[in-house]
Amino acid sequence: MNIQRRILFKSLVTPFYRQNAALLVFVYYMMTLAIGRANGVGLLEYHYSLIRGMLTNAPFLLAVLGLWLTYAIKCGQFVTNTLQKPAFSYLYQLSLLNVRKVYWLLLQVQLMLFLPVLSYLVAVMGIGYHEHWIPFANLAFLFVVFVCAVCAGWYLYLLQRQGEFPFVIKWKLSSLLIRKSYSQFLVRYVLEKGKLLFFVTKLYNCASLYLMLDGRDPARHTDIRMMALFFSAGMLGHGILVHRLKEMENTGLSFYRSLPVPVSRRFAQYGWFYFYLFIPEIIAIISRTPSCLTYAEAGFFIFFGYGILLLLNSLQLYNYTNLKNYLVNVAQLFFAVIIAMVTRQLLTLSIIFFVLAIILFFHRYYRFEPQQNPDL
Template identity: 75%
Template sequence: MSIQRSLLFKSLVAPFYRQNAALLCFVYYIMTLGVGRANGVGMLEYHYALIRGMLTAPSFLITVLALWLAYAIKCAQFIASSLHKPAFSFLYQLLLVEPKKVYRLLLQVQLMLLLPVLSYLIFVMGIGFHQHWYLPATLALLFNIILCVSGAGWYLYLLQRPGAVPLQVKWKWPSILKRKYYVSFLLRYVLEKGKMLFLVTKLYNCAALYLMLAGRDPSRHSDIRMMALFFSAGMLGHGILVHRLKELENKGMSFYRGLPVSISRRFAQYCLFYCCLFLPEVITIAARTPSCLLYEEAGFFIFFGFGILLLLNSLQLYNYPNLKSYLVNVTQLFFAVIIAMVCRQLYALSIIFFALAIILFFYRYYRFEPQQNPDLL
């Protein structure tokens, strides 16, 4: 490996994956741990059905391409912001090298950044050409080639023009209220710093709900266990976002723990925040009620999802040695959902989750002492 390539990989690629490990862990979770064998098919059959739907349904293909584009934009934002930091000014020494060679190096950087997408593209191409779905498979390939080529060209443009404005997608939470509430600080963080993770989580959860309920006749199909399983996978996927919020509170808002605010009011503030965070799913469920969901079933989904969010928040009142330990607890909750689904006790589990969230919060809040662990993200 050349010195220039090694320098670029250590300066841009490695920090990108460290910063976005939470998002990538969530995607891995919903693509593997969130599926399992509870639906009666194996992992290979699930991904084959997913790729087949992508290559045979134009709307699904457009959605996947949009997600890939959003990921590429996130990569471009990271590179652009890094190049504009004084600590990375040494990278501009690459301008002393021939532009064609610099472009090839930046193309390798882009390929490494898009590695999760390109790895899955290999399977998409293989299945697409094997099943003679040449047009959508070729379209997916060309789209990724454009992302790689244009991304490397954009990075070269930024290197050659240090004063250029970096590519940014700004999403600011408007200051409507003069008085700042604790909930508003959490919402501002989600919409400004965690917007990509928020969008991916909500897109998966709302799309899964909407598609699973499409065409369902509640008078003929009363079993909602499989829908509850996938719904719980999406809700537990919020654990990454909840974890990052708690890191924000522990590092930048620790003063709040010393304010004279009753614990009941603190819990009510978290309830209000997670109500706001849960709003997209509530709207999706309401849109499918009563045509595809009975009111009782809709109430269960709302109560179940809200209880999971509160429980994830209460679990953050423990110190974890690393991110893996925290994700193990989240996975155990999913296994509990699977057991309850098999035993037909999902309603009882929703009550247990909600009660456990309240008990843990009131028991652990003042006993919890945040510890700064470098392994946590």
């Protein structure tokens, strides 16, 4: 490895993965550890069904490509922000080298940043060619090549212009959301700081619902336990986003805890916020009712998912030494779902989750003393 490549990797690639470790761990958990062999559905079968959906269904493929594009934008934002920091101004010396050589080095940087997507693309291409789903497989490949080439060109542009940013894209809330209620602060944080994590979680949940419910006849197939298991995995996947929200509250909105606001009103504000957060799943569920879900089943999924979100929020009223300890509790909730699935007590568990979320919130809110989390 030459010195220029080593400097670029240490300056851009290593910090990127260190900063986004929690997000990547979450994606790995969703794509591997959350998939068990309950009812004969294993890891390979799950990913085969995902790839088949990508390569045989144009809307689903577009959704996946949109996710990959969002990840590429996040990579681009990180590199752009890094190049604009005075501490990394030494990277501008690379612009003195041959343009083709610099572009090749930056393309290698982008390929390393895009490694999670590239590794999955290998499986997509292999299955696509084996099953003769060649057109969509080629489209996915060409899309990734185009995105990586454009990103490398953008990095070269920034190097040549000393990090000057010709335009700025900012997420701004609509004028309808100018009113500064507490839930709006949380919504603003998600839109500005948690876009990618929010998008990944929602894509997983909505895509899982689509794939599991596609072609289902509710009159003939009355067992929804397996669907509830995958759905709960996606809802519990919100745990990292909820954790980051609470870290933001503890550092940036701690003054609110001293205001004379009744705890019932505080709970209602969180309730509205998590209802907003749950809207994509609600839309996905309603769109499949009553063709693939009965009204009772749809109501169960909405109640179950909403209760999980509220419980994740209430669990944040305990101090965790690090993110790993919190994720252990999230994993325990998932095991509880598995036990309830085996014993056919999912409805009972959903009621327990909802009631427990309320009890913990009212019991812990004023007893909670936030401590700085070293992970975030």
